[in-house]
Amino acid sequence: MAQEGLNPAADALPAEGWQGIVDDWATDKQAFYVPWGKAMMWIFLLSDTFIFTSFLTGYMNVRMSTAVEWPNPSEVFALTFFGQPIPLILIAIMTFVLITSSGTMALAVNYGYRRDRYRAAALLFATAAFGTVFVGMQAFEWTKLIEEGVRPWENPMGASQFGASFFMITGFHGLHVSAGVVYLAVVALKVLRGDYERSGNYEIVEIAGLYWHFVDLVWVFIFAFFYLW
């Protein structure tokens, strides 16, 4: 007796204006016209945003609470070339590399949706390579600071919280980048193997891209709040 009943909510024409926006959100089946994985990645990134916000807020708080002077980041993060100290040069290069990787990532998504799987895979590998270079330079920076005596619990240049916050926040971000490199490499291999060709669905590339752009964006904030302040 399954009668073809009216289903006003499912069959009605969309309303206009604000009511239309509300109805779009409250519609049946799904609130956003995106795949499940993409919706989930967005929600995860929102949650992750709160993690990094908490880290940065905590860092700013101890920076204000500590009684000892905070080291000058321009001097600490300077490299000497030909006897001339250049402030923040390594960080500038690292930032440039990471931003560039966002560009290759965007291209990879583009070629993925065009079903050009060799270019997409190559660009994904390039993105992962940029990420690896970034982590490598971060390791170099850690080594330099450790050789200069900076430790999480002490710091010859001033407040001990400088070393603690630095290693904790860049370390946590570096973990994100490293995880992203692995993630991108796996996706690239699957692209190359033609997995998404068979399923006809390159959304995974875009979802991985969301994560990667997020990690880049977080770096911009770390750069601004830790190195420039």
Add this chain to the structure above:
Amino acid sequence: MAYVAIADRDHHLHDPDTFITKYIWSQDHKVIAIQYGVVAIGVGLVALALSLLMRLQIGFPDVFTFLTPYNYYQYVTTHGMIMVIYLLTALFLGGFGNYLIPLMCGARDMVFPYMNMLSFWVYLLSVIVLIASFFVPGGATGAGWTLYPPQAILEGTPGADWGILLMLVSLAIFIVAFTMGGLNYVTTVLQARCRGMTLMRMPLSVWGIFVATILGLLAFPALFVAAIMMVLDRMIGTSFFMPALLSLGETTATTGGSPILFQHLFWFFGHPEVYIVALPAFGIVSDLLSTHARKNIFGYRMMIWAIVAIGALSFVVWAHHMYVSGMNPYFGFFFATTTLIIAVPTAIKVYNWVLTLWRGDIHLNLPMLWAIGFIFTFIHGGLTGLFLGNVTVDLPLSDTYFVVGHFHMVMGVSPVMVLFGAIYHWFPKITGRMANDALGKIHFWMTFLGTYAIYLPMHYIGILGMPRRYYDYGQTDFIPESALGVNQGITIAAIVVATAQLIFLINVAWSLWKGKHADSNPWRATTLEWQTPDTPPKHGNWGPKLPEVYRWAYDYSVPGDDADFIPQNHPIQPGEESLRVAGESRK
């Protein structure tokens, strides 16, 4: 090209075929829900036992000599932590969230079943790590459930060696587990509902669980970060939370850290956590009241907006836990204001529950008893919250038994009342058998009256000024002899209530084995989970065809209809007045 929702595409649902993939490494949301429930209740019984040990010491000091101050603080800490996080959060979201979301939304499963399965096993790991902390050198931490530094990681606090580390690690693992589950719950509600199931037709249970999960995803990060920072402070000697201080007569190596920072991070998690526990309870109790009063829920839309408003406000009230912490006094003004504003949407909900009962056809069966009990305990707990939300009233009451009475009433007893109501309500669907009514009623009355015998006197001794968390009160002028007598009474009541929980366990075991067989919709309820082709629902929930929804979840006692309920998947009949359906109010 027309967009096809994923739920409508042909895609392969994982097919369990062996015993192990069906019942142990299962990806079925219903099995995962039961796994969550069993572990959460199990660890909750541990916490119940710990509370009894504490009560024995407070009620009868000097009698039970095996209870040392050292143990006492460990019990306080672990009891609180288990009850708030490993029992209530896990049971509401991991248990009922998992069971109800796909069934009530008309989905076959969560959107990512494998991740859902991992969520449970990681949760189990966090419980094991937590319990393991009792068996390491120095035992579990005794820092109090708020784990405030510096004392939490200084020599002299129980478990400062290993216990605190295992506690923090266990919390971090729990957060990972919760995130994996929580992403599933939110995405399933947003993206995998069946045809016709609009957001404004969803049962309030799903709304409560949905908003609570969003709160969890945004609040747990602060605890995660605080845990990492405290582990670093403890393990490698950083000074995030540690100022320069004297410990046991010696200056520590730490300098310049901020203990208040921890409190801010902790309560930025801790206050939303209260609502992570409360919102699912609000939602579920709305459905129980409506179903068993055979009446639509009063003010359905306002109930939803109240849930959303409470969720949003819960992020801007955290420092009302810190009036005596030494933070800037102006903060107190702001946070007292926001705290009192929360009373508005909360009061809307309470009025709507009462108005739902008003002139309803009330069936006083088991779930309904617990639901009505909840209204009582929640109003009492909520009213004392208004006292504590005001800075000037809070200052003398801080850290007294008044606070203990308040939060046990509002976020201990009240959600637990709903949990029991929910277990009795969905027991027939989960197991296919009815729970025993007589045992359940004994369980209810002992628990309901017993909790009042426990927590009402606590308000009184709190106003006398009796401080909480003390192992022994000794000879003090401001605590009269009678207060010690009250404490004995509380302890005896606590033992009685704990015994009542054994009745519950016996009831579950007996009903599983010998209970009356339930038909598919014993409560004559409207929501989708009662319309499944099989009871208990089989893997995939709906048989070959997904259900379709035509109406909101509260069509009870519709005028002109023969039955007193119309399930959500029954089409609107020709001539049926569709205007009264709240979901279509725009017309």
